[in-house]
Amino acid sequence: MNTKETGADFLPINGTDYVEFYVGNAKQAAHYYQTAFGFQPHAYAGLETGLKDRTSYVLKQGKITFMFTSALVPDSLIAEHCKLHGDGVKIIALWVDDANAAFEETTRRGAKVYQEPEVIKDQDGEVVTSGIYTYGETVHLFVERRNYTGVFMPGFRKWNPEYRPAEVGLKYVDHMVGNVGWNEMNIWSEFYSRVMGFTQLVSFDDKDISTEYTALMSKVMANSNLRIKFPLNEPAEGKKKSQIEEYLDFYRSPGVQHAALATDNIIETVSALKSRGVEFLSVPATYYDTVLARVGSIDEELKPLRDLGILVDRDDEGYLLQIFTKPVEDRPTLFYEIIQRKGARSFGKGNFKALFEAIELEQQSRGTL
Ligand code: FE2
Numbered sequence: 001m002n003t004k005e006t007g008a009d010f011l012p013i014n015g016t017d018y019v020e021f022y023v024g025n026a027k028q029a030a031h032y033y034q035t036a037f038g039f040q041p042h043a044y045a046g047l048e049t050g051l052k053d054r055t056s057y058v059l060k061q062g063k064i065t066f067m068f069t070s071a072l073v074p075d076s077l078i079a080e081h082c083k084l085h086g087d088g089v090k091i092i093a094l095w096v097d098d099a100n101a102a103f104e105e106t107t108r109r110g111a112k113v114y115q116e117p118e119v120i121k122d123q124d125g126e127v128v129t130s131g132i133y134t135y136g137e138t139v140h141l142f143v144e145r146r147n148y149t150g151v152f153m154p155g156f157r158k159w160n161p162e163y164r165p166a167e168v169g170l171k172y173v174d175h176m177v178g179n180v181g182w183n184e185m186n187i188w189s190e191f192y193s194r195v196m197g198f199t200q201l202v203s204f205d206d207k208d209i210s211t212e213y214t215a216l217m218s219k220v221m222a223n224s225n226l227r228i229k230f231p232l233n234e235p236a237e238g239k240k241k242s243q244i245e246e247y248l249d250f251y252r253s254p255g256v257q258h259a260a261l262a263t264d265n266i267i268e269t270v271s272a273l274k275s276r277g278v279e280f281l282s283v284p285a286t287y288y289d290t291v292l293a294r295v296g297s298i299d300e301e302l303k304p305l306r307d308l309g310i311l312v313d314r315d316d317e318g319y320l321l322q323i324f325t326k327p328v329e330d331r332p333t334l335f336y337e338i339i340q341r342k343g344a345r346s347f348g349k350g351n352f353k354a355l356f357e358a359i360e361l362e363q364q365s366r367g368t369l
Contacts, residue, residue, distance in 0.1 A: 011196050012096065014097070015063070016094065017093040018065035019176070019259065020066075020068075021088065021089055023069070023082065026068040029087065036273065038061055038168035038170065040059060041059060042058045042060045044158075045157070054071055058159065061167050061168075062170055064172060070082075081137065085255060090137070092134075092141075092256070095145070097146060099129055099130045099144035102144075103142060106132050111196075113132060115129065115130055117129070117130040120154040124154070128143075129141055132195075134188070135232075135254040135255070137255070138178065138254070168268075168269050169269040171261075171262045173262075174261065174262040175229035178254060179248060179254055179256075180233070181248060181253075184234060192221035196223070197224065198228075199221070199222060200222075201222050202346065240360075241368060241369055243359045247333055257333075257334065258324070259334075260322075260336070263339070266322075267310070269338055274308065280308075280309055280326065281362065282358060283311065283351075283355065283357075296314060299342070305321070311355065315345070317343045318343015318344040320344040322338065322339045322348050326362065
């Protein structure tokens with residue numbers, strides 16, 4: 001039953017609040033996301049704000065908020081997380097109007113508790129947070145900020161350095177993808193439907209997503225207003241090791257595989273990202289020989305798309321343009337997708353084969369295929 005039609009959405013979500021990464025060196029990660037991706041300095045917490053065990057830098061671009069957190073001491077869950085997983089996404093925070101209700105509703109339906117509801121206050125008001133675990137060690141934190149007017153959250157101060165490279169036109173988080181373990185797809189898609197009230201938008205199986213060597217399965221779960229879309233990938237048996245298996249080997253557990261960040265002008269955004277040193281996967285030049293025959297006419301010139309390696313796909317509602325970065329840390333784990341939607345609400349199924357062949361070339365160079 002569609003919860004939107006019955007008005008029975010037990011977990012109303014306004015959007016992605018922020019994404020928190022546990023990293024080895026938050027100061028340098030923040031610099032990288034400023035310099036390479038154009039994120040703007042926003043807030044800071046650390047020794048200077050009274051913390052003893054951690055430092056966090058918060059950066060923003062459009063509606064996207066990223067937080068980078070590092071441990072200051074060895075005996076720390078943050079340090080443990082980095083030791084096991086390397087740098088990666090710890091928290092996908094979801095913006096809600098009632099963090100108590102979100103906690104009640106999801107834990108009553110079986111969610112594992114990460115954090116009981118907590119009110120944090122300062123002179124600018126209060127923020128209520130609560131949290132549950134999802135796949136691996138990844139967490140959904142519910143953030144209620146309707147009674148808060150401060151910079152980010154109590155405990156943070158404004159971070160306002162002189163160094164401010166320009167934004168690159170990133171607007172919002174379009175979707176965030178989780179890689180889950182062998183035979184876990186149904187466990188986690190069922191988690192999102194039963195515990196969080198999400199519905200399944202689409203699914204792909206290994207017939208859709210396979211190359212000569214590798215295979216995977218994917219399902220897309222979404223909340224009722226479609227502001228939160230979580231595709232889930234599970235490895236499937238192929239002749240060689242799939243990119244999902246490679247991720248699981250290096251991350252040492254399920255976790256966030258990629259975040260798709262939306263832009264209104266992918267040619268400008270990707271040109272800027274490339275000039276700042278962001279590395280992208282490139283598909284074979286022959287991709288562009290047949291792309292227009294496959295997707296029909298598009299507003300963009302083909303040449304800049306081909307020069308930049310931007311992919312195109314079409315569904316019943318329109319088309320989309322997308323491109324994927326290489327992993328942004330030493331372990332072949334987290335990467336980014338840059339996406340521009342022109343009507344299409346799908347995820348680029350028509351590009352999967354070309355894309356996975358490009359990823360396999362990278363895997364081959366790492367000796368992990
Ligand atoms: Fe994606």
